[in-house]
Amino acid sequence: MAEQRRSPHTPDTEPEEPAAPPDGLARRRFLGYLVAAPTLAVAVQWGAEALDPQPAAASIPSLPLPEDIFDLGDMQTLAAAPTSGLIWVQVNSDGTASFAVPRAEVGQGMTTAVAMMIAEELDLPLDKVAVTLADARPELMMNQFTGGSNSMRSLFVPVRTAAAIARQRLVSTAAARWNVPASELSTKAGVLRHGSGRSATYASLATAAASTRTVQVSVQLKSPSQFTVLGTPTNRVDAHDIVTGRKTFAMDMQVPNALPTMVRRPPTINGTVRSVHNADAVRAMPGITDVAVITHGVAVRGRTFGQCIDAVRALEVTWGPGTVDGESDDTVLAKVKAAQLPLAVPPLLTEHVDAEFTFAFASNSPLEPDNAIADVRPDRAEIWSSLKVPITAQQDIAAMLGLPVSAVKVHVAQGGGSFGRHLFHDVAAEAAEISHEMGKPVKLMWSRTDDFRQGRTHPMCVSRIRATYALGNVVSFEQRHTSVQTSFSHGLGEMITATAARLPVAGNLGLAETVFALTQSSPYDFGATTQLLNEVPLRFNTGSMRNIYSPNVVCAQELVVDQLAARMGTDPVEFRRRFLKDDRLRAVMEKAVAVGQWGRTLPKGVAQGIGLHAEYRGAVASLVEIDCRPETVNRPVQDGVTGPRVTRALVVVDAGLPINPRGLEAQMMGGMNDAVAMALTSSLHMKNGIPLEGSWDNYFYTRQWNTPPDLRVVVMPATTGQPSGAGELGVAPSFAAIACAYARATGTMPTTFPINHATLGFEPYPLEPSTPQSPVDGLTNAS
Amino acid sequence: MPSHTFILNGEKVTVEVEDDVRLLWVLRDLLGVTGPKYGCGLNVCKACTSHINGKAFSPCSVPVSKIKPTDEITTIEGLAATVGKDLHPMQRAWLDQDVAQCGYCQPGQIMTAVAKVKQARAKGRELTDADFDEIRNICRCGTYTRIRAAIKSGAKNM
Numbered sequence: 001m002a003e004q005r006r007s008p009h010t011p012d013t014e015p016e017e018p019a020a021p022p023d024g025l026a027r028r029r030f031l032g033y034l035v036a037a038p039t040l041a042v043a044v045q046w047g048a049e050a051l052d053p054q055p056a057a058a059s060i061p062s063l064p065l066p067e068d069i070f071d072l073g074d075m076q077t078l079a080a081a082p083t084s085g086l087i088w089v090q091v092n093s094d095g096t097a098s099f100a101v102p103r104a105e106v107g108q109g110m111t112t113a114v115a116m117m118i119a120e121e122l123d124l125p126l127d128k129v130a131v132t133l134a135d136a137r138p139e140l141m142m143n144q145f146t147g148g149s150n151s152m153r154s155l156f157v158p159v160r161t162a163a164a165i166a167r168q169r170l171v172s173t174a175a176a177r178w179n180v181p182a183s184e185l186s187t188k189a190g191v192l193r194h195g196s197g198r199s200a201t202y203a204s205l206a207t208a209a210a211s212t213r214t215v216q217v218s219v220q221l222k223s224p225s226q227f228t229v230l231g232t233p234t235n236r237v238d239a240h241d242i243v244t245g246r247k248t249f250a251m252d253m254q255v256p257n258a259l260p261t262m263v264r265r266p267p268t269i270n271g272t273v274r275s276v277h278n279a280d281a282v283r284a285m286p287g288i289t290d291v292a293v294i295t296h297g298v299a300v301r302g303r304t305f306g307q308c309i310d311a312v313r314a315l316e317v318t319w320g321p322g323t324v325d326g327e328s329d330d331t332v333l334a335k336v337k338a339a340q341l342p343l344a345v346p347p348l349l350t351e352h353v354d355a356e357f358t359f360a361f362a363s364n365s366p367l368e369p370d371n372a373i374a375d376v377r378p379d380r381a382e383i384w385s386s387l388k389v390p391i392t393a394q395q396d397i398a399a400m401l402g403l404p405v406s407a408v409k410v411h412v413a414q415g416g417g418s419f420g421r422h423l424f425h426d427v428a429a430e431a432a433e434i435s436h437e438m439g440k441p442v443k444l445m446w447s448r449t450d451d452f453r454q455g456r457t458h459p460m461c462v463s464r465i466r467a468t469y470a471l472g473n474v475v476s477f478e479q480r481h482t483s484v485q486t487s488f489s490h491g492l493g494e495m496i497t498a499t500a501a502r503l504p505v506a507g508n509l510g511l512a513e514t515v516f517a518l519t520q521s522s523p524y525d526f527g528a529t530t531q532l533l534n535e536v537p538l539r540f541n542t543g544s545m546r547n548i549y550s551p552n553v554v555c556a557q558e559l560v561v562d563q564l565a566a567r568m569g570t571d572p573v574e575f576r577r578r579f580l581k582d583d584r585l586r587a588v589m590e591k592a593v594a595v596g597q598w599g600r601t602l603p604k605g606v607a608q609g610i611g612l613h614a615e616y617r618g619a620v621a622s623l624v625e626i627d628c629r630p631e632t633v634n635r636p637v638q639d640g641v642t643g644p645r646v647t648r649a650l651v652v653v654d655a656g657l658p659i660n661p662r663g664l665e666a667q668m669m670g671g672m673n674d675a676v677a678m679a680l681t682s683s684l685h686m687k688n689g690i691p692l693e694g695s696w697d698n699y700f701y702t703r704q705w706n707t708p709p710d711l712r713v714v715v716m717p718a719t720t721g722q723p724s725g726a727g728e729l730g731v732a733p734s735f736a737a738i739a740c741a742y743a744r745a746t747g748t749m750p751t752t753f754p755i756n757h758a759t760l761g762f763e764p765y766p767l768e769p770s771t772p773q774s775p776v777d778g779l780t781n782a783s
Numbered sequence: 784m785p786s787h788t789f790i791l792n793g794e795k796v797t798v799e800v801e802d803d804v805r806l807l808w809v810l811r812d813l814l815g816v817t818g819p820k821y822g823c824g825l826n827v828c829k830a831c832t833s834h835i836n837g838k839a840f841s842p843c844s845v846p847v848s849k850i851k852p853t854d855e856i857t858t859i860e861g862l863a864a865t866v867g868k869d870l871h872p873m874q875r876a877w878l879d880q881d882v883a884q885c886g887y888c889q890p891g892q893i894m895t896a897v898a899k900v901k902q903a904r905a906k907g908r909e910l911t912d913a914d915f916d917e918i919r920n921i922c923r924c925g926t927y928t929r930i931r932a933a934i935k936s937g938a939k940n941m
């Protein structure tokens with residue numbers, strides 16, 4: 001984002017007018033362009049405006065870790081800087097404004113927040129702002145990447161700039177028409193007014209305000225004290241469509257002749273097809289139109305998905321091996337432990353805490369299974385899917401089909417959740433492959449079982465920590481995180497390679513180590529602190545799950561913090577007060593302590609736990625109470641492994657500048673429910689090259705029976721003037737709080753997660769056929 | 784091909800399809816009614832929840848041949864009309880609480896909620912925390928707290 005203090009004096013510059021009311025300060029002006037178009041259109045360059053690495057504050061015994069001064073979001077913003085992509089806000093002749101945001105909407109509320117930014121600077125009612133999802137735009141390069149909780153941070157200035165320029169232009173158009181100074185006009189709710197009583201709607205001026213040539217202009221943005229929309233709790237812009245069933249996901253789209261399509265999959269991860277024995281018979285089944293062999297299975301296309309399930313099940317296939325055949329939880333764990341980097345500080349002269357924590361494989365599958373529509377023709381292709389990195393999808397699919405990138409159109413559909421899954425375009429590429437093989441459009445859906453068994457996973461990892469202490473001080477804190485390799489092959493890799501030289505991380509770190517270094521830091525003043533990652537290159541299908549490494553790393557860290565507190569005979573909160581070096585974390589902790597009544601009397605077997613985490617330029621404290629009494633742990637639940645229950649939960653969030661507190665609250669609630677799942681109930685059990693889990697009655701994501709009955713969120717007032725990331729922020733501290741509470745309630749520090757992992761609470765579906773048949777008794781329990 | 788007739792959102796419909804195709808696919812793939820979602824096809828996640836004669840059920844697990852011509856099937860698209868309004872009170876409560884995140888589970892959640900309130904009322908009582916604990920609908924975005932609040936307030940206006 002280009003910016004300067006004075007507007008440029010070039011012939012192509014619009015005459016200026018006093019913009020927002022002066023606040024006594026020489027405020028920054030931001031640049032954009034009026035673009036020649038039938039109605040008023042403004043374009044703004046999208047770049048490095050959020051790039052203001054804050055130096056770590058105090059001089060402290062621990063050197064700042066890379067994440068303290070520069071994080072993943074900054075890196076993404078830096079990666080975007082040299083690109084020349086423009087984003088556009090348009091004012092239409094009906095008085096509405098529209099904007100196609102180059103981001104994915106997967107439930108995180110991004111479209112609502114962006115609409116609020118436009119409504120704010122344009123002085124237009126929110127319901128007159130239409131935000132749609134942009135198709136893949138190759139020229140935007142890494143600007144079109146939804147991940148690392150970076151959207152709000154990178155959109156905040158450019159989107160407001162475009163909207164403010166549009167407002168400024170409407171004002172100057174009306175002023176010229178009425179022959180009055182622009183400074184005498186006011187705007188409100190899509191109407192311009194002059195003291196003389198004259199008024200005009202934006203609709204009436206949208207065409208007159210259009211520019212006939214491209215002109216550079218500058219504008220001042222409102223200061224936060226002038227905000228009336230931003231910072232106000234606001235409902236989602238798509239809420240009405242959702243509750244009436246009208247919100248359209250890719251699977252709900254009607255693309256001509258794109259018939260339902262599914263895949264019979266191998267009994268081990270990434271297995272391949274040796275031979276199909278009855279393709280003709282299956283092709284002749286009711287409703288079925290096509291059968292085709294693809295890289296990792298056999299695809300069928302038919303009139304309904306129900307008939308596709310029948311056909312998938314009827315196929316007789318001989319399979320070749322997969323990429324991790326024979327690997328199970330215990331073999332993977334042994335390999336991960338063997339790859340641990342050594343700890344440097346010998347535990348000889350000081351007292352120390354040594355601990356090691358194991359985290360099972362977990363699934364990032366959303367409720368909407370992977371799906372995509374593909375229409376591949378000899379000379380072109382068109383794809384519809386929920387994609388967070390549509391440009392990478394477009395490039396890969398073009399290469400696979402042997403088409404130029406420009407011949408592949410990629411539409412970003414609304415996503416039914418993501419949690420990291422839609423960073424990858426596996427399903428879109430597979431749909432393209434199938435459409436290419438069959439020569440027909442397809443609507444590909446993975447079955448629920450496919451999603452769990454062949455979809456990407458958050459890999460198993462082990463976190464080892466040694467902390468040494470003496471004379472009331474923590475002298476060293478070492479964390480060695482070892483994980484099955486996490487794939488970042490979705491575009492983040494290219495981004496890091498492109499910016500590597502400019503990142504403040506030492507030496508030639510690998511991709512994953514760079515991500516780790518940019519996301520992890522210790523908020524405590526613990527002397528010599530090192531946090532290192534090592535990975536085991538096993539060929540599972542992996543990917544980031546909401547918040548990447550942090551939930552595991554922070555959980556391990558906070559459990560050891562509680563251990564240190566106990567060894568020193570200190571209350572966990574008191575101990576954190578003594579060692580915290582981050583003022584924002586200190587503030588959210590104190591708020592949580594007060595609101596959550598830290599230290600209140602609880603029955604034996606029930607305890608509180610606190611977890612803290614700062615990332616994405618935000619800070620969160622979670623405080624929970626967990627009930628580990630036998631009557632709770634053993635309470636009966638249908639098709640589940642019960643265990644303890646988080647009965648009260650509180651999340652206090654400092655999001656820098658909260659854009660939409662209601663959406664922020666929702667993200668924290670979701671983060672807490674993810675944390676309950678990760679800490680207590682949900683994991684994949686890997687056995688002989690494939691997970692055993694095949695449905696939501698196997699993979700125990702949080703349900704009403706274990707969601708905290710009392711869950712509150714406190715959104716702190718603005719602290720930094722810049723929005724932080726939000727979508728992932730709540731998971732890690734909540735996970736840590738639950739683990740710490742469990743340790744205090746039971747008197748035993750848990751070392752394997754989730755707590756229920758050792759119990760297999762279900763009868764696994766057969767591995768063949770790969771998709772189970774749907775039941776027929778759905779009416780017997782109609783209620 | 785066998786033909787199947789039933790009442791869908793107040794209108795009589797007839798479709799020609801094999802007997803064993805589950806109702807969810809008849810609704811979604813043949814009739815273009817996409818409010819009910821697929822989340823498992825196993826009668827587990829409840830994303831497809833709709834009503835048959837006012838009771839909640841999972842159309843992913845019912846062969847279309849089991850639906851009688853007199854059966855009234857209501858999907859989220861037809862819910863408001865059952866009370867003769869633009870929005871059912873439960874939908875309104877969902878808006879008031881801003882329940883949804885991605886929204887994928889929410890049609891099923893709302894249909895479950897309405898049936899659950901009616902079921903309790905038929906027994907002469909209101910919903911309790913124990914009733915909420917029994918709701919099986921998955922929300923992978925974790926909107927459970929707001930769902931509970933919305934059901935409580937929606938029930939008041941039913």
Ligand code: FES
Pocket residue numbers: 820821822823824825826827828829830831832841842843844
């Ligand atoms: S799709 Fe019907 S219960 Fe999951």
Ligand code: FES
Pocket residue numbers: 107367416417883884885886887888889921922923924925926
């Ligand atoms: S709102 Fe996304 S699954 Fe419930």
